[in-house]
Amino acid sequence: MADNTTVFGDKALVESPGFYYAAPDFVCDHPDILKIILQELEKAGSWAKNNNKDSAKLLSKLYKVDLATMEIVEERGGDRKVLPVTDEVLTGLQNMADSFYELKVIPKKIDVKDKNYNWVPEQK
DSSP states (O other), rough: OOHHHHHGGGGHHHHHHOOOOHHHHHHHHHHHHHHHHHHHHHHHHHHHHHHHHHHHHHHHHHOOOOHHHHHHHHTOOOOOOOOOOOHHHHHHHHHHHHHHHHTSSSOOOOOOTTTTOOOOOOOO
């Protein structure tokens, strides 16, 4: 067993971002609503980063993880900023996919830029 730091070293936070997904039609038809949702996610992430003890209490109940463990997770959490999917992010994700393939965690090589695998809207 390994954590991201063991596998990716000092690039761990870059290599394993979280992603939010939306249906392409929703993105195209409701950019104003999408903007509000992303702003609210940014606020929630900022609150959690600045209030990691309170965040840990909420998340430990939600995920049914003991509080001490969740406090460590929250303490070590990244910036939690909502950012667009960029080539740098996709490069990190590709590195992670390649590592998982080499470690035989996944059965075949994945191209994260293949639109059949990962739909990425054009950034405006």
